[in-house]
Amino acid sequence: MSLLEQINTSKNIKELSRKELKLLAFEIRERIIDVVSKNGGHLASSLGAVELTLAIHYVFDLPKDTLIWDVGHQSYAHKLITGRNDAFDTLRQYKGISGFSKIKESPYDGFTVGHSSTSISAGLGICHAKYLNKDTSDVISVIGDGSLTAGLAYEGLNQTGDLKRNLIVILNDNDMSISANVGALSSLLSRTFSAKYLQSMRNQFGAFLKSLPKIGNDIYKIAKRSEESFKTFMTPGILFEAFNFDYFGPINGHNLDHLIDILINIKNPKDPILLHVTTVKGKGYAPAEKNPIYFHGVGSFTIDTGKSNKKSNGIPTYTQVFGSQMTKLAKTNEKIVAVTAAMPEGTGLTEFSRQYPDRFLDVGIAEQHAVTFSAGLASKGLRPVIAIYSTFLQRAFDQILHDVCIDAYPVVFAIDRGGIVGEDGPTHHGLFDFSYLRCMPNMTIMAPMDENELARMLVTAIQHDGPIALRYPRGTGPGVEVEENPEPLKIGKAKVINQGDDLLIIAIGNSVIEAVKAKKRLEEKGINATIINARFIKPLDKDLIIEYAIKIKKIITVEEHVLDGGFGSSVLEMLADEGVTGFLLKRIGIKNRFVEHGPQNVLRKDYEIDDTAIVSAALKLYGKTID
Incomplete structure (x- = not known):
């Protein structure tokens, strides 16, 4: 043993x-x-x-x-x-x-x-x-x-x-x-200075010096400074x-x-x-000694060689698409500055940092500083893009609200790892960003359904004259090819993906892909759905959503986010404020709980935000049960 x-x-x-x-x-x-x-x-x-x-x-x-x-x-x-x-x-x-x-x-x-x-x-x-x-x-x-x-x-x-x-x-x-x-x-x-008898002797001697009449405190301060000078010479303390x-x-x-x-x-x-x-x-x-950055957080690998066991499917991750587009856009726009909080590799900015070292700023693990620093950059005409994980951006709530949003500085928040992250668990899932950003005046928020839409949103964000966030998930998307010259989106404009008369599904981000899968399964059960890719959490496309909500009374909203204050809540609030009545609406998202660790696909199923959850919700709206 x-x-x-x-x-x-x-x-x-x-x-x-x-x-x-x-x-x-x-x-x-x-x-x-x-x-x-x-x-x-x-x-x-x-x-x-x-x-x-x-x-x-x-x-x-x-x-x-x-x-x-x-x-x-x-x-x-x-x-x-x-x-x-x-x-x-x-x-x-x-x-x-x-x-x-x-x-x-x-x-x-x-x-x-x-x-x-x-x-x-x-x-x-x-x-x-x-x-x-x-x-x-x-x-x-x-x-x-x-x-x-x-x-x-x-x-x-x-x-x-x-x-x-x-x-x-x-x-x-x-x-x-x-x-x-x-x-x-x-x-x-x-090891010598830390010995108990020396610590005790030093304290006693210090007390003795302080007790000397009139000159005690002065002599103690001189002795203390002498000790500190000696230790500083020998150590970095x-x-x-x-x-x-x-x-x-x-x-x-x-x-x-x-x-x-x-x-x-x-x-x-x-x-x-x-x-x-x-x-x-x-x-x-x-x-790992040779490449500690790679082995800081690593997937499965072969021990003998240290090489990853993961087989690439050839589809770039959202992070890689973002990094590639940032580098490309910076070539023709000298105002673009990339900011990260100790995560250049994790946020896909390594190549950007090589090509534009003066326009790449790694501030260390200092998210609050990153945001206010970026506000300062933006105040002088630059276009800072803060690439940061959703869960870490939470730490800078006040700086976003106070230092960026009040004066509506054009700071771009590239929010990586939005939604369920996986094996790192409740401290790392990015499930709260819609809620904590949506309440902020002057803030625009969007989320792409695929890689090309991410590229278009980045172009949109850099051109937007105000605070704007684009939120994308960890891992790969559906494998959509990115256009050579992505066009910007019109702020607050959604897109109808499919038409159907029985059900309205309004989804945001990678949940749109789950909605498309659910539509195919629902068609087998005789339910035809319209799918709207909302694209924007704030502002919502009021005209489009209201147009379809009046025609189709059974509605489902889908998001990879907590329900409280999230995308579904924003749709409900808007419909109520605009006086739309007579509809049945089911919100699909994470209930008010922390999500544990596990594979992304398993967690999406377990926490009921995948295509099966959409199908089940649709059938319940029609009084049926899933097979």
Whole structure:
């Protein structure tokens, strides 16, 4: 039996020798690589955090102590040693375990995560709650260097230093320039400075200096500055010392002995502590070490070569179509500027960044800044296009409303991953964008039914003199060829796809394709439907919808979005406001719930937004049941 098979709790980890921990780290990496090669997932980040995970579990008393992983995609090793090894083969599978930390999944998961930069704020909240409850157990927040680009992380650091709570923040640094001073001396200094007796001596000596009459405070400040100057010369911790954190590091995040020693030293601190560890993304798997960006979030692959197992059907994804059209349009329009929040590859802007480096801005994980920054660009005549995932754009609600919409700046929101995303689950599905954008004055919102319509909408958006969003799904469309010179659409104009006298189906985005499939099935049952591709959520094509709603009294709206405040709601509101009566309308969309992880087609069926759901709704309107 392997070591890993014998591990179910942190207590089991503490029973191992340090030599056995190193063997366990090897077994964990093999297990992670094996499962992710089949299921896909966040490989590089989890491989890089194996030793850090083991050291934390070895030193701290989890789950009494609380461990919070920022984002959570580096928590696979943590899952394996907390009773989930047997279920690990179901990672990111339908009804299997989550790819992120999830508090409902295990008491060892201190906080449900999925979006970046939340760990320090959440950790401080938990830390202060423990303080009020007279609970002296530790709180450990592990945050990556990428997550430190978000303002939320600094807000958390700022209040932690102000409250002087005993939060332990571990910075897992695998890319930042602040790691340049890593070396034996820096490591030795940090392990020495962090010793309990030295921390206690420093605090006592500081109190003594302050107690000296008249000159005490001045001498203390001089001594403090001298210590900080010395540490700054030897380590890169001045930023965190400025937030009133005691800084230690950088430490090699793959040296278990050093990690364990320093974690023992800083356990049960009196003041906030930041431990800076440096790791290698993809550690232990050569292809992931060589290409950590590709293996950050990867589909199934062959372990020996690292090559993807996915067979291309030759159809470009919506993301690829967007990126291609952006690059093409920028050639003849020098005002186009592309903005992304740390996702150039994920949003299809890699080629744009190569061809137009001065017009490509990656702001890091800082969605709020991305939006207000783009408003500034637009205020001076540029046409910024923010390419961003729907779920992450949620973080910038106020900036969209306040900084873009009030003055109606022509900012284009290219909203990728709109709708059901798949295996990343509830934190990543883009199911709320219609609702949170539709309420904003001056905002125009559209969604394409296919690739060519996406290209036409991008042209439309760049020419539009005001805030505008185009929302498209993850993955491929129906495979429609994109025109060489796509024409812009008329704002607020829908299109009739098929004619029929019995039923009116009004659909938006990729749900139009489901409606077309449903129409064919309904014809077999003697029901002929008119299908309207709405194209625009705001403004709606009032004239066209009302014309058909008066003629055809049985209506179905379809959207891959929550029903609350969504596309179907906008149609109902419009019909009511315009005084249209006598119709029966059924809205198809996601009910007021969070959607779990799983394949997109499975989730669409399970949450009843596919062609079968449309057929079933139509038959019920006619008092029939589906076969």
